[in-house]
Amino acid sequence: MRIGVVAPSTPIDRAVAERAAALAGEAGAEVHFHPQCFASYRHFAGEDAVRADAFVEVANDPAFDALWFARGGYGSCRIAEDVLARLGPAARAKAYLGYSDAGFLLAGLYKAGFGSVAHGPMPQDMIREGGDAAVRRALSWLVDRSPQALEPHVRADARHAAFNITVFSQLLGTPLEPDLAGHVLMLEEVSEYSYRTDRAMFHITSNPSVRRVAGIRLGRCSLVPENDPDFGESEEQIVRHWCERAGIAWLGAADIGHDSRNRVVPFG
Amino acid sequence: MRIGVVAPSTPIDRAVAERAAALAGEAGAEVHFHPQCFASYRHFAGEDAVRADAFVEVANDPAFDALWFARGGYGSCRIAEDVLARLGPAARAKAYLGYSDAGFLLAGLYKAGFGSVAHGPMPQDMIREGGDAAVRRALSWLVDRSPQALEPHVRADARHAAFNITVFSQLLGTPLEPDLAGHVLMLEEVSEYSYRTDRAMFHITSNPSVRRVAGIRLGRCSLVPENDPDFGESEEQIVRHWCERAGIAWLGAADIGHDSRNRVVPFG
Numbered sequence: 158m159r160i161g162v163v164a165p166s167t168p169i170d171r172a173v174a175e176r177a178a179a180l181a182g183e184a185g186a187e188v189h190f191h192p193q194c195f196a197s198y199r200h201f202a203g204e205d206a207v208r209a210d211a212f213v214e215v216a217n218d219p220a221f222d223a224l225w226f227a228r229g230g231y232g233s234c235r236i237a238e239d240v241l242a243r244l245g246p247a248a249r250a251k252a253y254l255g256y257s258d259a260g261f262l263l264a265g266l267y268k269a270g271f272g273s274v275a276h277g278p279m280p281q282d283m284i285r286e287g288g289d290a291a292v293r294r295a296l297s298w299l300v301d302r303s304p305q306a307l308e309p310h311v312r313a314d315a316r317h318a319a320f321n322i323t324v325f326s327q328l329l330g331t332p333l334e335p336d337l338a339g340h341v342l343m344l345e346e347v348s349e350y351s352y353r354t355d356r357a358m359f360h361i362t363s364n365p366s367v368r369r370v371a372g373i374r375l376g377r378c379s380l381v382p383e384n385d386p387d388f389g390e391s392e393e394q395i396v397r398h399w400c401e402r403a404g405i406a407w408l409g410a411a412d413i414g415h416d417s418r419n420r421v422v423p424f425g
Numbered sequence: 426m427r428i429g430v431v432a433p434s435t436p437i438d439r440a441v442a443e444r445a446a447a448l449a450g451e452a453g454a455e456v457h458f459h460p461q462c463f464a465s466y467r468h469f470a471g472e473d474a475v476r477a478d479a480f481v482e483v484a485n486d487p488a489f490d491a492l493w494f495a496r497g498g499y500g501s502c503r504i505a506e507d508v509l510a511r512l513g514p515a516a517r518a519k520a521y522l523g524y525s526d527a528g529f530l531l532a533g534l535y536k537a538g539f540g541s542v543a544h545g546p547m548p549q550d551m552i553r554e555g556g557d558a559a560v561r562r563a564l565s566w567l568v569d570r571s572p573q574a575l576e577p578h579v580r581a582d583a584r585h586a587a588f589n590i591t592v593f594s595q596l597l598g599t600p601l602e603p604d605l606a607g608h609v610l611m612l613e614e615v616s617e618y619s620y621r622t623d624r625a626m627f628h629i630t631s632n633p634s635v636r637r638v639a640g641i642r643l644g645r646c647s648l649v650p651e652n653d654p655d656f657g658e659s660e661e662q663i664v665r666h667w668c669e670r671a672g673i674a675w676l677g678a679a680d681i682g683h684d685s686r687n688r689v690v691p692f693g
Contacts, residue, residue: 197654199655199656199657199658200619200620200652200654200655200656200657231620231623231624235623235627326594326595326628327624327625327627328628329597329598330597330598330628330631330632330633330634331627331628332631333631351468352468355499355503356499356502356595357595359503359595359599360502360594360595360597360599363598363601364598366598384468386465386467386468387467387468388467388468389467389468390467
């Protein structure tokens with residue numbers, strides 16, 4: 158089992174990469190961090206072309222069984238369309254795992270019919286409290302497709318997708334937006350004011366394409382900055398409010414989020 | 426000339442309202458601040474129903490020649506669809522002026538075929554340095570349709586629209602999105618990190634409906650928080666980058682923004 162890691166958004170520290178690689182060894186996988194993961198150009202892990210080339214190189218290399226996103230941040234939307242246009246047959250045979258900003262690329266891959274695209278922990282999660290467990294969980298999905306790694310509401314007879322709320326909002330209507338009709342849509346958020354989550358949920362649930370989902374589940378919304386004045390509604394209340402207004406089924410909580418408990422949600 | 430003021434987002438102070446009303450008197454207008462402007466409920470100037478009712482009351486009242494948005498903030502997207510469904514003939518005969526969060530309602534009004542919808546200063550702009558000039562400019566448009574109030578690139582033989590970048594992003598694909606094919610689209614931003622503006626411009630320029638605009642002009646992007654690391658591109662560079670990628674004509678600067686120099690852009 159060989160896993161290639163690339164960083165379409167922001168760079169990862171070598172020490173963090175080495176710790177994740179050690180855990181991969183224990184899990185029976187060989188992890189290769191593409192040198193691009195450590196590149197730095199302004200906000201990004203290298204210029205757009207550098208990040209796109211690294212992604213395409215690993216995705217198209219049949220020696221890798223999986224492409225693992227190093228971390229989130231910001232930057233994958235800038236390379237997504239370029240990357241997707243250059244992927245060949247070996248890329249389609251691969252698993253893809255990441256979350257947060259990686260959602261732009263996960264969306265585009267799923268839209269393009271890639272069969273093994275999943276929302277779940279990344280090497281950078283090593284730095285979280287309890288991060289070892291998150292990385293081991295990701296590896297157990299990548300190596301063994303362990304059912305224990307899965308978000309507990311994932312069912313074999315249903316279709317699913319999972320996204321960060323802001324990222325999902327920002328890909329609606331773009332060429333990256335997949336058809337999620339009939340899917341259980343799981344959402345999560347981090348470091349966003351409640352009024353922004355409210356506004357993003359207006360945007361998401363008012364898009365006719367989203368109204369065709371089977372329903373919405375909400376993962377954890379963490380590190381919410383204090384609203385002044387108090388917004389007066391929890392993130393769950395916000396999402397339920399917009400689901401009700403849009404006629405979208407509210408399905409309850411999802412065990413995903415920007416934390417070490419984040420479980421894996423395979424798309425489809 | 427009678428102008429009714431409502432606050433579909435957040436409340437305004439009475440002292441600010443009184444100063445704006447005094448300037449209106451000098452301009453030959455009578456301004457009525459609906460009591461809802463001073464209401465307070467959590468984040469908002471009253472509950473959703475209170476704000477919606479006030480907007481509908483003023484819009485449908487033939488005694489008012491114009492509806493002036495008190496200020497921005499957040500909240501108009503929560504009431505826009507309810508409001509638009511309840512507007513009658515007197516509402517269509519009225520002028521509407523505001524910007525920032527008011528953009529959700531301006532968009533919906535313009536989409537519904539209202540003939541006099543404009544992006545420009547609001548009473549709350551009184552609190553800015555030089556705010557008197559902004560409010561006088563707004564009044565000169567409301568009372569006299571003064572050409573001096575207009576954004577200098579507004580031409581009689583072209584169509585225009587103006588929005589805050591984040592607000593415009595968050596209404597794409599919703600029932601509020603107007604058809605801006607052939608329009609000069611003017612954008613502005615305030616208090617957003619450069620990476621967020623970059624992401625929003627990806628979203629905006631990747632939507633096929635937006636690619637039909639005649640071109641984009643950029644107003645001022647003010648109070649940009651410091652990016653760590655430095656984003657390395659100005660807001661103009663960001664917008665030009667995405668225009669170029671999307672095949673949208675870059676038309677240059679626009680004299681709009683969250684400041685006292687903000688000029689008026691009538692839609693259409």
